[in-house]
Structures are given as C-alpha cells and as structure tokens.
Amino acid sequence: MSPFRVGRGRGMRRRTPLKARLLIAAVLAVVALMSYYSSMDENPITGERQPVGMNEKQEIAMGLQALPQMVNQHGGLYASEQAQQRLDQIGTRLLAALDKKLAKENRQNPYPFEFHLLADDQMINAFALPGGQVFVTHALYRQLTTEGQVAGVVGHEIGHVLARHGAERLAKQKLTEGLSGAVGVAGGDMQSAQMARAIGQMINMKYGRDDELESDRWGVRLMADAGYDPRSMIDVMKVLDRASQGGGQPEFLSTHPKPANRIEYITVVIREVFPNGVSGNLEP
Numbered sequence: 001m002s003p004f005r006v007g008r009g010r011g012m013r014r015r016t017p018l019k020a021r022l023l024i025a026a027v028l029a030v031v032a033l034m035s036y037y038s039s040m041d042e043n044p045i046t047g048e049r050q051p052v053g054m055n056e057k058q059e060i061a062m063g064l065q066a067l068p069q070m071v072n073q074h075g076g077l078y079a080s081e082q083a084q085q086r087l088d089q090i091g092t093r094l095l096a097a098l099d100k101k102l103a104k105e106n107r108q109n110p111y112p113f114e115f116h117l118l119a120d121d122q123m124i125n126a127f128a129l130p131g132g133q134v135f136v137t138h139a140l141y142r143q144l145t146t147e148g149q150v151a152g153v154v155g156h157e158i159g160h161v162l163a164r165h166g167a168e169r170l171a172k173q174k175l176t177e178g179l180s181g182a183v184g185v186a187g188g189d190m191q192s193a194q195m196a197r198a199i200g201q202m203i204n205m206k207y208g209r210d211d212e213l214e215s216d217r218w219g220v221r222l223m224a225d226a227g228y229d230p231r232s233m234i235d236v237m238k239v240l241d242r243a244s245q246g247g248g249q250p251e252f253l254s255t256h257p258k259p260a261n262r263i264e265y266i267t268v269v270i271r272e273v274f275p276n277g278v279s280g281n282l283e284p
C-alpha cells in the first residue's frame with residue numbers, strides 16, 4: 001500500500017483546506033472589523049468622531065452619483081420654477097444661519113447643498129443623500145402651508161447630512177458585507193458591484209430612530225437661528241399625522257418615528273432653545 005495516496009492522506013487533504021478556509025475567513029473578518037474601526041473620521045461640523053468610512057469629498061461624489069436615479073424614481077423635477085426658487089430661498093436662509101453659527105466656532109460647512117422639488121404627487125416624503133443633495137416631493141410640499149413648515153422639513157434633512165447619517169449607515173453595511181464575505185470566502189472584484197449596491201442603498205436609505213430625532217434637533221435649531229418659529233416643525237408632524245389617517249401611509253412615516261413621539265421630543269428641544277418661551281418675532 002502506497003503511503004502517499006490512501007487513508008489518512010486523503011482525510012488530511014480534506015481537512016487542510018477546511019482549516020485554511022477558516023483561517024482565511026478569520027483573517028477577512030478581522031480585516032473587515034479593522035477597516036470599520038479605522039474608518040473613524042472627525043465630523044467637520046460637530047467635531048464628533050464617527051465610523052463613516054469616507055471623507056466629505058467622497059460623500060459629495062456619491063450623493064451626486066445617485067442624484068439622477070433619485071430624480072428619475074420620483075417622476076423628475078417639479079415643473080414650477082417659482083416653487084423651486086422658494087425652496088432654494090428657504091434652504092439658503094437656513095444655511096446662512098448655519099454658516100454664521102459655525103464661523104463663531106471657527107468651523108466651516110464643507111457640503112455644497114442643493115434642494116430639489118420632485119414632481120412625485122403620490123409619495124409624501126423628503127430625504128437627503130450624503131454630501132448635501134436634499135429632496136422634497138411635491139406631494140409633501142403642497143401640504144405645507146407656511147414657509148416655516150417648509151423650513152422644518154428642509155432643516156431636518158440638512159441635519160441628516162451634517163450628522164453624516166448616510167455615510168454612517170453605509171459604513172455599517174460595508175462591515176456586514178465584509179463579514180458575510182468572510183463567511184462565504186467569496187473572492188473576485190467586488191468594487192463595481194459594491195458601488196452599485198451602495199447607490200441602491202443610499203436611495204432607499206432608512207435611518208434609525210436616534211438619527212431621526214437628532215435631525216429633528218438640527219431642524220429646530222437651524223429654524224430658530226434663521227428666524228423661523230420652530231413650532232412650525234410641530235405643524236409638520238401634524239400634517240404627516242393627518243396624511244397617515246387618510247388611508248395611504250406616507251412614506252415619510254414608514255421611515256420615520258411616529259409623529260406623536262416626535263412632537264413630544266421637538267417640544268423638549270424647543271424648550272431647551274427657548275427656556276423663557278419662543279420669542280414672538282419669528283416667522284411661522
């Protein structure tokens with residue numbers, strides 16, 4: 001019997017690749033974890049360190065890359081220059097207040113914000129891509145009766161961008177992919193497929209409850225700094241609540257916490273910003 005080919009030898013050959021596979025899987029898992037934790041980056045606005053996995057330039061580039069797909073998915077842009085201009089003005093006013101606030105802390109907003117009014121008349125929604133692309137559907141826009149209410153929606157979305165919620169979420173998903181790749185020991189070039197998936201994920205991004213409340217907080221603060229009555233944010237929640245009672249669940253609600261809970265939270269933030277009551281000269 002040849003000692004080279006039977007019995008133990010075959011068994012060893014089966015076992016060795018398994019061990020090697022486990023080793024590779026372990027190495028990949030460690031690499032994924034390391035890249036997640038080494039992806040920590042300081043937020044240019046808040047100074048907070050976050051696992052975002054990309055810098056601001058990459059966020060801006062990814063947002064711009066996903067922009068056409070987002071617009072297409074919602075029937076294009078709304079065909080009224082006047083309404084678009086109004087949205088731009090409100091957004092610009094909030095950003096001017098932000099710049100003023102940041103200048104005092106020697107910080108600067110790195111994101112070139114753009115505001116898009118989408119033609120979609122069905123889906124009551126607003127969202128933001130990483131890097132500063134902000135969207136409001138006409139279905140939501142037409143329900144907002146004051147400038148302050150529009151400012152509430154836009155301020156909330158600006159908050160998602162400033163707090164880098166999109167990049168944070170992508171970094172988490174990348175970690176998950178890295179780990180599942182490690183389990184399957186998948187090889188090959190994943191770059192382009194990963195990119196396409198990332199864009200898909202960005203477009204259908206759902207944030208967690210804490211992200212939403214943090215953005216509500218940003219919205220309230222920006223509104224107050226820009227001279228809008230932050231109580232208009234509560235009106236926005238009422239609009240959303242009414243819309244949800246009319247049968248169709250607005251998308252804004254399925255991806256966001258219940259308006260009643262948010263009203264409670266927003267009321268607390270308003271009391272923080274105005275401990276002696278909201279000043280009377282703010283625009284509703």
Ligand SMILES: [Zn+2]
Pocket residue numbers: 156160207212215256
């Ligand atoms: Zn949100």
